[in-house]
Amino acid sequence: MTIPGSIPLHAIAHGRSGDKGNRLNVNIIAYDQKHWPVLLEEVTAERVAALFAHRGVTEVRRYELPLLGALNFVIEDALEGGVNSSLAVDTHGKCLSYLVLGMEIRVPVEPDEDALSRRVLQSAK
Amino acid sequence: MYRIGSGAGFSGDRIDAPQSVVAAIAAAGEGGAVIFETLGERTLALGQIAKRQDARRGYEPLLDDLLEPVLAQCVASGIVVVGNFGQANPPAAAAAIQALADRLGLGALRIAIVGGDDLVGRVDLSKTERWDGDGRLPDLDGDVIAINAYMGAAAIAGAISAGAQVVVTGRVADPALALGPLVAHFGWGWDDLDRIAAGTLAGHLLECGSQVSGGFFADPGVKDVPDTANIGFPIAEVDSDGSFVITKAPGTGGLVDLRTVKEQLLYEIHDPAAYLTPDVTLDISQVELTQVGPDRVRVAGAKGHPAPEKLKATVSYFGDWLGEAEISYAGPNALARAKLAVTTIGERIRRRDLPVRHRADIFGTVSAFDSDRGDLLAEFGGNAAGDYRVRFAFGGTSQRDVERAVQEVNALYCCGPAGGGGVRQSVKPRVRTLSHLVPRHLVQPVFHFAGEAS
Numbered sequence: 001m002t003i004p005g006s007i008p009l010h011a012i013a014h015g016r017s018g019d020k021g022n023r024l025n026v027n028i029i030a031y032d033q034k035h036w037p038v039l040l041e042e043v044t045a046e047r048v049a050a051l052f053a054h055r056g057v058t059e060v061r062r063y064e065l066p067l068l069g070a071l072n073f074v075i076e077d078a079l080e081g082g083v084n085s086s087l088a089v090d091t092h093g094k095c096l097s098y099l100v101l102g103m104e105i106r107v108p109v110e111p112d113e114d115a116l117s118r119r120v121l122q123s124a125k
Numbered sequence: 126m127y128r129i130g131s132g133a134g135f136s137g138d139r140i141d142a143p144q145s146v147v148a149a150i151a152a153a154g155e156g157g158a159v160i161f162e163t164l165g166e167r168t169l170a171l172g173q174i175a176k177r178q179d180a181r182r183g184y185e186p187l188l189d190d191l192l193e194p195v196l197a198q199c200v201a202s203g204i205v206v207v208g209n210f211g212q213a214n215p216p217a218a219a220a221a222i223q224a225l226a227d228r229l230g231l232g233a234l235r236i237a238i239v240g241g242d243d244l245v246g247r248v249d250l251s252k253t254e255r256w257d258g259d260g261r262l263p264d265l266d267g268d269v270i271a272i273n274a275y276m277g278a279a280a281i282a283g284a285i286s287a288g289a290q291v292v293v294t295g296r297v298a299d300p301a302l303a304l305g306p307l308v309a310h311f312g313w314g315w316d317d318l319d320r321i322a323a324g325t326l327a328g329h330l331l332e333c334g335s336q337v338s339g340g341f342f343a344d345p346g347v348k349d350v351p352d353t354a355n356i357g358f359p360i361a362e363v364d365s366d367g368s369f370v371i372t373k374a375p376g377t378g379g380l381v382d383l384r385t386v387k388e389q390l391l392y393e394i395h396d397p398a399a400y401l402t403p404d405v406t407l408d409i410s411q412v413e414l415t416q417v418g419p420d421r422v423r424v425a426g427a428k429g430h431p432a433p434e435k436l437k438a439t440v441s442y443f444g445d446w447l448g449e450a451e452i453s454y455a456g457p458n459a460l461a462r463a464k465l466a467v468t469t470i471g472e473r474i475r476r477r478d479l480p481v482r483h484r485a486d487i488f489g490t491v492s493a494f495d496s497d498r499g500d501l502l503a504e505f506g507g508n509a510a511g512d513y514r515v516r517f518a519f520g521g522t523s524q525r526d527v528e529r530a531v532q533e534v535n536a537l538y539c540c541g542p543a544g545g546g547g548v549r550q551s552v553k554p555r556v557r558t559l560s561h562l563v564p565r566h567l568v569q570p571v572f573h574f575a576g577e578a579s
Contacts, residue, residue: 016336016388065391070387080497
């Protein structure tokens with residue numbers, strides 16, 4: 001198994017963000033169940049917290065949903081006050097799933113990896 | 126099998142969406158329900174303000190536009206209309222719906238009005254705990270506009286069992302709009318927690334309208350969605366055991382597949398094993414999704430646990446004033462000119478000692494992801510000669526001071542960096558909300574029929 005470099009999470013996963021009060025949640029879902037272990041390994045609560053550090057995040061909790069191939073992140077205090085008091089453009093945080101999807105991750109590749117994965121990796125170079 | 130469709134996922138949703146949903150349910154010939162979710166956290170406070178100014182207002186302003194094209198078919202086909210479009214004034218919404226029915230020649234309808242969510246004067250907030258999701262937000266003092274508890278589905282179910290053709294509510298938990306008709310149809314017991322959970326899950330997937338059927342999903346070349354200008358709103362076909370298929374009307378755009386359902390399944394969910402609603406604690410961690418046909422996904426495996434002891438209530442206050450103003454810079458050295466506008470306004474706010482919070486974004490750089498301090502913008506090294514729009518936001522308790530700050534942006538026309546154009550500005554009041562947890566005994570969901578004693 002080699003580690004040929006990194007690709008954006010967006011290449012293997014999709015997701016959506018939503019808000020309640022000053023609490024943001026972002027779900028991250030693998031397109032292909034074979035990438036579920038990659039999500040578990042690479043998309044950690046610590047790395048997500050680092051993405052929101054400049055927003056003053058205080059806590060990130062990660063919930064794992066293996067049947068769905070999905071992770072759900074609950075992110076505290078990253079909305080600059082939330083929809084009713086934030087001065088940000090996107091007061092709901094609806095754009096913020098793409099902050100997580102822009103994360104660079106490492107995807108292990110077997111020598112006989114299928115063509116789709118090669119294309120994903122090439123397009124990321 | 127029982128069909129429930131979504132007619133609106135928020136206040137401001139596509140007005141023509143209910144038409145294909147109602148037509149599809151009617152064509153199946155077995156009745157059903159269509160639900161309208163039009164009540165955000167702040168919407169109710171805005172309705173309360175409107176109601177104070179005019180006792181006939183305070184409900185969903187687009188109510189007539191939403192219902193006029195579909196009400197006759199709903200009545201003719203036995204499709205119950207359920208909506209929280211009553212907002213702060215369900216009786217006025219009921220009167221408006223009857224007036225619409227009169228205009229359409231439908232005669233007197235059985236319109237149920239659900240109440241009990243309004244807690245103004247009924248709860249001492251100082252004796253309640255705040256909901257933890259508001260985190261570090263400061264306590265608010267100031268005038269309370271509204272306090273509304275999220276109620277469960279019992280009154281909705283009761284009203285439908287008593288013969289309601291239309292059910293008008295104020296604040297209820299969004300999934301209750303679907304759970305109510307399901308309990309009325311199947312006769313599920315409230316202690317049959319797995320079925321109550323399944324009905325709640327159906328409501329959760331329907332409540333945001335097209336977000337489960339191709340809305341808020343398209344990512345061109347990655348997640349393509351057919352005919353985004355005509356997305357079919359979702360319909361749940363629910364079996365008596367609580368499992369259901371999410372689909373949409375034939376001939377519409379959008380799509381229903383495992384990806385769209387997964388994104389919505391986890392939308393605004395925190396702990397997937399414990400989604401708290403007034404009727405049940407819903408566990409979706411073991412939910413199984415199966416694509417059973419084109420635009421058809423079967424959902425099964427919801428688990429229910431007892432509902433929480435306390436109910437969430439939204440407390441709305443008059444907030445501060447929000448001022449926004451924008452100006453554009455383009456062409457050679459535009460980024461530097463835009464950044465100079467940002468620092469100039471910051472200096473003007475300091476020199477005039479205006480008591481306002483402020484933030485600046487440069488659209489085209491990193492605005493949506495950035496902090497109020499502009500940490501990401503400070504490191505942005507993109508195109509120096511782009512086409513940039515600087516957007517300033519000011520918050521403060523004094524309308525006059527916020528207006529003064531906004532006026533400083535207008536003054537950039539003559540005093541600011543070279544080539545700044547296209548100033549647009551606005552100042553508006555904001556409603557702020559905090560959530561509290563209130564004892565269940567304070568909230569008594571009730572219904573009565575319009576025209577009868579409450």
